[in-house]
Amino acid sequence: MATTILAVITFAATHKAPVKILNTDAQTNAIEFHHELLKQTKLTETLQQIRSTSQPTPLALRHYIVVFKDQSGQSAQLSQTIQTQYGGQTRYRFDQALKGIAISIPEVASQAFINAMLRHPLVNYVEEDQVIQISAIQSNPSWGLDRIDQRSLPLNQSYQYENTGAGVNLYVLDTGILATHQEFTGRVKKGFSAISDFNGTNDCNGHGTFVAGLAGGTTYGVAKQINLIPIRVVGCSGSGLMSNMIAGIDWILKNGQKPAVVNISMGGPAYEPLDTAIHNLSTQGFIPIVAAGNSNTNACDLSPARSANAITVAATDKTDTRASYSNYGACVDIFAPGSGVTSAWNRSNSSVGTGNGTSMAAPHVAGAAALILQRTPTATTKMVTDQILATSTPNVVKNVAGSSNRLLFTATASDSTPSNQTIQQSTNTLASINQLIGATTRNWLFGTWKATVNIKVVDQNQKAVSNATITGGFSVGASAISCITNSIGECQLNSGTLSRNVTSTTFNVVNITGTNLTYAANHNQVSHITLTP
Structure with a gap:
């Protein structure tokens, strides 16, 4: 009896958002700072209590990814220091995919660990590790190959390739x-x-x-x-x-x-x-x-x-x-x-x-x-x-x-033209975001402020695209706004007036539309920008 495979892969988040690291004095020596910080944090006391327990029980662990600043130059030494001094277990050290580590910390010490990382001059940010989960069930002919070597339906019961x-x-x-x-x-x-x-x-x-x-x-x-x-x-x-x-x-x-x-x-x-x-x-x-x-x-x-x-x-x-x-x-x-x-x-x-x-x-x-x-x-x-x-x-x-x-059409990719098919190349311009430049202005009398983003759009040849409509929004402020690019491919959007209690707002590009335009988001040099007053 046939069954069906479900290839649904999801992440179960255990942490709502990244814990962003505060900037500290870049002149501070990382290792000296680290040891001094260890003396100042409650983490030391917590770990000492854990280690002094006469009959230890299994500890619940929290898993984190600590991302170092690219220019740190001391990632290997910092990785070892965090593991030995903070009572954690380093699961991976990343050198190429990013600069950082995956580390497991006893749950009772996790908040103190985060607080310590927040103050470290070589740490960019910390995110709690996420769970990945897939579900797959099997069954039992294939139309997919048949479809991608021809321009239109019906299927011709063949897959042509060279x-x-x-x-x-x-x-x-x-x-x-x-x-x-x-x-x-x-x-x-x-x-x-x-x-x-x-x-x-x-x-x-x-x-x-x-x-x-x-x-x-x-x-x-x-x-x-x-x-x-x-x-x-x-x-x-x-x-x-x-x-x-x-x-x-x-x-x-x-x-x-x-x-x-x-x-x-x-x-x-x-x-x-x-x-x-x-x-x-x-x-x-x-x-x-x-x-x-x-x-x-x-x-x-x-x-x-x-x-x-x-x-x-x-x-x-x-x-x-x-x-x-x-x-x-x-x-x-x-x-x-x-x-x-x-x-x-x-x-x-x-x-x-x-x-x-x-x-x-x-x-x-x-x-x-x-x-x-x-x-x-x-x-x-x-x-x-x-x-x-x-x-x-x-x-x-x-x-x-x-x-x-x-x-998807593969016949051209493999230098093979399907019989009785004329390949029609798309004439659409592939539009993408070349740059987002942010600026803020502040009303010192009332304490309010405004964020402005200058947006530049280019095509697949890096040429400016005019008359493109850009839609996007600010996380705080104007949430659904648009502008049309000028002759040099640029336009501006602003957040509107923000209260003094707003410490930051992030602008996200949602879409680019226009005559014969296709938004090629994968070509974007940048898709969002965060501004602070």
């Missing part, structure tokens, strides 16, 4: 891969596991094998000869920590080989440490492909879906309609098949299943990116994104809900 992704590496950030599955023909290479359960990179859940099969399986994959490298960040039960994901990215940046694509079919609430890791992944030559998410909500509220440095993928069904579960919005770059697609499964070396989710849509695009990299191994994320968007099929997806209306 390139295979040979020589390109795909790093699958997921539950691991069943390397012995017949779909992979010995192309699964040594990877990394952030899960300590003695399974290594083997997939005891199924989700990662399914994703790998869609990107690089010999039967179900887009790029049929790509190398597959499992980066296991979620365990058998479908749960893990956000720090596992960042550790996986850190490993890729230290050990990865290019040309390379990184598929991330999971996501959660907006999370700055992950956004930083994705940014560094992209700027160092790895192409991040991420799922938009399965909550039927705005992808711009989630990480890594909101990342300007990744290609964010939403899902369609067999009728070219946005899947009912698929996230949407300005941060979505492209759609790909995600409902009822077939791929490899982990129950045996020949088992297959049928999946639904943006988790399934993303690896279709990851495979397409590999086809481009096979031809142009040095292509950047922007170059790959531009080609995928330029060759996509425009305006065929129904109910896009504010998303870019583009459906």
